[in-house]
Amino acid sequence: MWSRRQGRLRPTVCGVEELRRRRREREAALRKARREQQLVSKRLLRNDAPEEAGEGCVAAILGETEVQQFLRQAQRGTEEKEREGALVSLRRGLQHPETQQTFIRLEGSMRTLVGLLTSNQALLQLEAARCLHELSHSEQSTVAEACLPATSYLLTYLSSHSSDFIELCLYTLGNLIVESEAVRRQLLPQGIVPALAACIQSPHVAVLEALGYALSQLLQAEEAPEKIIPPASASSSILASTLPQHMLQMLQPGPKLNPGVAVEFAWCLHYIICSQVSNPLLIGHGALSTLGLLLLDLAGAVQKTEDAGLELFFFQKQPSLLPEGLWLLNNLTANSPSFCTSLLSLDLIEPLLQLLPVSNVVSVMVLTVLCNVAEKGPAYCQRLWPGPLLPALLHTLAFSDTEVVGQSLELLHLLFLYQPEAVQVFLQQSGLQALERHQEEAQLQDRVYALQQTALQG
């Protein structure tokens, strides 16, 4: 649904530079928010065009009288079109935070809206739901909390048969969930988890994507690791429900894999797994094999599309891919002789070394993976030398980052220990001078000295 929506968007009026600047600003704001543990983002479904008055012109802010008027018209109007029109006007006004505040402060407004939401007029229902959706987008938790009377109905409608309506309810729920803990505290006993578990069997892709979104917001909550994920929390527990199996099913590679849906459920799994609540349970459902196969599938797709040399560009677009990939490699190789052997026999050492210049973080991780291999003993180090490793290490010794140099020293130590012939070559290639640079550095001194001794004695 979202990729279709993006396909229909026209490019904005402003230039590329402006776009880049905005994106950088947003990124900086997101990083700051994350550090303050205030990372909240929402999704908004808006179907209609901007007002006829012109492009970029949004509906006016509504005052108290107007809100009351529209509500009354919606409730008591005689013509259905008139009632619907009143709700549409209200909805447009609710795009503004000021109107939202006016609305929630008006006595009886939410009661009226909930009445319309549950009326037997389908189109009024839909418009009322859209009004709620606008309210759910507010950044004020008071507005989200004002929507509490509606949540039992939003959940009830998840088991209805109107897929557009279900989708709208799901996105509204997702937005409300992330905004306020009070909302979550109500939704859990109201049975949101069983409701989602029933809804996940829908055949509609748009519904599934919306469900994944709502679920990811629930799982991102601070209290999720204690109150929402663990199997012990009975009816409100994610792990005790059938949701994990269904999520994994939607991540199976193959022709039925929908990217928009898969993205949402992948994030859901991430939040569950890094909460470290009960990962063996997920492994029991086949999480490792599903995710492994999916990763292979995606990597295969990347290889087919990217020419040699463009992989680095790809990594620039997705900067977290490299560290995360290397993290995976570390965990695979740390205690596994077979994985280390595979790394060697598939000639992956040299490609790994090519990643060293990317960044300090990446360097440290590459060197750590190589240390995992080297520490397994002489049989492994023999395969690391001769070759590009030593020159690469001499190169990293020229870095100024202490952690990079420190990890290089560890690797050198292992190499010298298990492959003594490397020492001579090291000396011949001005290794001692490379070491000298770091003699004064407190964190490196001892190791530099030890290596100098080894080199001179060897």
Add this chain to the structure above:
Amino acid sequence: MQLPPALCARLAAGPGAAEPLPVERDPAAGAAPFRFVARPVRFPREHQFFEDGDVQRHLYLQDVIMQVADVPEKPRAPEARLLGRVPAFACQVAGCCQVFDALDDYEHHYHTLHGNVCSFCKRAFPSGHLLDAHILEWHDSLFQILSERQDMYQCLVEGCTEKFKTSRDRKDHMVRMHLYPADFRFDKPKKSRSPASAEAPGDSGERSEGEAMEICSEPVAASPAPAGERRIYRHRIPSTICFGQGAARGFKSNKKKTKQC
């Protein structure tokens, strides 16, 4: 990063038969001042390691919002897969004269009003689950008999298996345990007179507020509701909202407005 050209072929060929190389550690490897130890790493969810990924995720969520203002004029049907604007057409269900100009509006109307309809009293429900509960509790005489002896009123919340002696007990449970509103529209106690005579077709599971005040046909609960609760009941449903007679009137007026019936 240049991967070895033969890599794909070798990976496709399946796992090799190679045994892992023998592991042989020298104690000097971990001796001070060196401190490397091979170990898997775990990051808790708030760790900075996930910052880049989280930022990506939120940019993805927000990207669409940033461009909403530029969304071009769409036909009334939000989904391109449906036909968008079509000449006005009427609902085909007998007795319903609602007219539409967009297919998705019709879809929603159909599911809401004609989807889960009780064949006895013509009430419509949002889901099969609620319809089943309604039929059982309102139209099944066996249910009435059994309920005198055992707890038959099932909690309406998905996933809850609790059952209760009376409709009122069930409501109390839903209010206390599940934080449902006391005036939840889809859980009204059955009224004493025959439903078919009172309700117009196409009505939803609602009742006018007058009916909610009537004595239930089921046996009186051990602790009758205090008078105060009834007052709250009345207060919760604004007098301007009327789902019984009022909705029927509204429905009839629609009939006048549409082209043909």
